[in-house]
Amino acid sequence: MKRLVILGGGESGVGTAILGKQKGYKIFVSDKGSVSKKYKEVLLNNEIDFEENQHTESKILNADVVMKSPGIPDKVELVKKLREKGIPVISEIEFAAQFTDAKIIGITGSNGKTTTTLLVHHILKKAGLNVGVAGNIGDSFAQQVAENQYKNYVLELSSFQLDGIENFNSHIAILTNITPDHLDRYEYDFNKYIASKFRITKNQTTSDYLIYDADDEAINNWLKVNKTRAKLVPFSLEKQLEYGAYIKDNNIIINITKDIIHMPISALSIKGKHNTKNAMAATMAAQLLKVRKQTIMESLEDFEGAEHRLxxxxxxxxxxxxxxxxxxxxxxxxxxxxxxxxxxxxxxxxxxxxxxxxxxxxxxxxxxxxxxxxxxxxxxxxxxxxxxxxxxxxxxxxxxxxxxxxxxxxxxxxxxxxxxxxxxxxxxxxxxxxxxxxxxxxxx
Missing domain, CATH: 3.90.190.20 (Mur ligase, C-terminal domain)
Incomplete structure (x- = not known):
């Protein structure tokens, strides 16, 4: 029986524990702080062994695999010790992805990822697809893989989650933008943070898609120097594109299938240039999943946006x-x-x-x-x-x-x-x- 140790008793940690137990792992959850009442009840009800307010190394360094919550930096001594022993330290999305055949739409970026994730989910749900939403929002991905058999997942992915992947892949990856953020976790080196975001495309194949902001300097510079196997699907507010999404006469034009979409920017329920870009990215993801043009346009008009965002x-x-x-x-x-x-x-x-x-x-x-x-x-x-x-x-x-x-x-x-x-x-x-x-x- 493989031993799965989980560092962090929050949403991703407890979700991973539920899935790990279901898949026959011996589980131990360890949180340096206190575990909230809500999560403690779940762990107790599922008879999962856990500790709080400490990390007992003897119970951690004997793991076969460790799932580390995204909030724990790589430079922590305990994580270094695990890596020195050759024990894989992965993220929740890496652990959970191996147990589902669902199509994954993965969304990352410094800004706009929550809105884009919610918008893609809204369109796909309206189109009648069997779809879950997880990652940085809602119930953990691992718990949903354990409890629901969704055929599609829209995942909001932070750079910290992407740092912990080996084989995880998104059939459609969306990169909304890259601006300096979380540099305290990347040794104040913007290039390390950029590389972290681009891990979203590392396992993509020629039958996968990378939707990205073609106006973003950091993204363009990376794509000039590095290769991805995915098909590139750009969007832009500044230039007309032969393939992708762009603006002409205050209309969004989307030209990636025979069914070209024309939609006035004024019809979007979410306002501002950044939201026009989020809408372009979400629309192209939905089109690649064969959602009808009419459904997409209705969804863009009645989407309500994310809480705490404007x-x-x-x-x-x-x-x-x-x-x-x-x-x-x-x-x-x-x-x-x-x-x-x-x-x-x-x-x-x-x-x-x-x-x-x-x-x-x-x-x-x-x-x-x-x-x-x-x-x-x-x-x-x-x-x-x-x-x-x-x-x-x-x-x-x-x-x-x-x-x-x-x-x-x-x-x-x-x-x-x-x-x-x-x-x-x-x-x-x-x-x-x-x-x-x-x-x-x-x-x-």
């Missing part, structure tokens, strides 16, 4: 409140500010992952009337924008940030939470930050 919360005294808590890097916040067409009170800050705020200067100068800081260390924000914005206020929580913004905003303004940072200094995660923001707005 989500309209409320309008109070003619001031709009928008929750973009999912913007955990500068590029995501760039998109958000680009979409603002009213004077903006911008709530920003949190744990900085090596951010360069200079890219935002022009947009902030043009659109932002006041900055409300929401983090423990705001020096970089104050230094970058101090000469551009007259009002910069520091706050210590969502409620205070919303009250201050409410005082600063006048009729016709917008209050935008788009932090450009991780949330771990004051919140559990970006969802917690977004929910606290929404609650504070509703309590005004």
């Amino acid at each position: 989500e309209n919360v409320a309008k109070i005294r003619d001031v709009e409140y928008i929750n973009d808590s999912k913007a955990t890097n500068v590029n995501a916040t760039f998109y958000a500010l680009e979409c603002m067409d009213k004077p903006t009170v911008w709530i920003v800050g949190g744990v900085d992952k090596g951010n360069d705020y200079n890219d935002l200067l022009a947009l902030v100068r043009e659109k932002v009337k006041a900055i409300v800081c929401l983090g423990l260390d705001n020096d970089k924000i104050k230094n970058t924008f101090g000469n551009v914005v007259d009002i910069i206020v520091e706050t210590a929580g969502a409620e205070e940030a919303v009250k201050v913004s409410h005082k600063l905003a006048e009729r016709g303004d917008v209050v935008l939470l788009s932090p450009a940072c991780a949330s771990f200094d004051l919140f559990d995660n970006y969802e917690d930050r977004g929910r606290q923001f929404k609650e504070a707005v509703r309590n005004l």
Whole structure:
């Protein structure tokens, strides 16, 4: 009986434990922190051996295979010891993929992956396909492989999940964009992060597809130097393409099958240039899976978007409140500010992952009337924008940030939470930050 050790008792860890047990592995789950009540109940109900608040090396270093949760960096001593012993350390998606024959649509990128994942899933579901959605969102991929026999999966894949793959493959891979993010995990080397994202295509064959942003410099540079066996399917807002998706006269044109799609950008339910790109990528994935043009176009018109991503919360005294808590890097916040067409009170800050705020200067100068800081260390924000914005206020929580913004905003303004940072200094995660923001707005 093979011994599967799982590091991390969260969503991916517990899902892997359920699948591993079903497939006859001897399981041990180890979490350095505490395991939440919800997951503890699942482990106890399934009679799975686990420990919390420690890693007992003697119970870990005897594994045949180790599944490491994406939040644990490779440079941790325990992971190094496992690798020195030649024990494979893989991610949940690598472990689960070997137990399903489903078609996989894998989606990665620095920004836009959640929206694109939800949009592809929405279109395929509307088309009547038997489809699950997993990866970075929803129930873990492993648990779904154990409990449902979906014929297709749409997976949102982070670079950390891709770092732990060996044989995993997506029939259709989507690469939305690559901008500097998580550089703290890649020795502050952008090229290492780019290589990590491109692992999504490493096992693709000539019958697979790689859908990518042809306007993205990092992607184009990688493709010039490296080879993939997959068929390349580009999309662009800047140039007309003979094959792929592009814009002409404010229409999206998609030219990858005999059935050419023409759709006005104005018909899309999600707004902004970045969402036009997300819609192009999702549409091409659906077309490659033979979904009818009519179904695709209807889906693009009635899709509701992701929670915490440019989500309209409320309008109070003619001031709009928008929750973009999912913007955990500068590029995501760039998109958000680009979409603002009213004077903006911008709530920003949190744990900085090596951010360069200079890219935002022009947009902030043009659109932002006041900055409300929401983090423990705001020096970089104050230094970058101090000469551009007259009002910069520091706050210590969502409620205070919303009250201050409410005082600063006048009729016709917008209050935008788009932090450009991780949330771990004051919140559990970006969802917690977004929910606290929404609650504070509703309590005004």
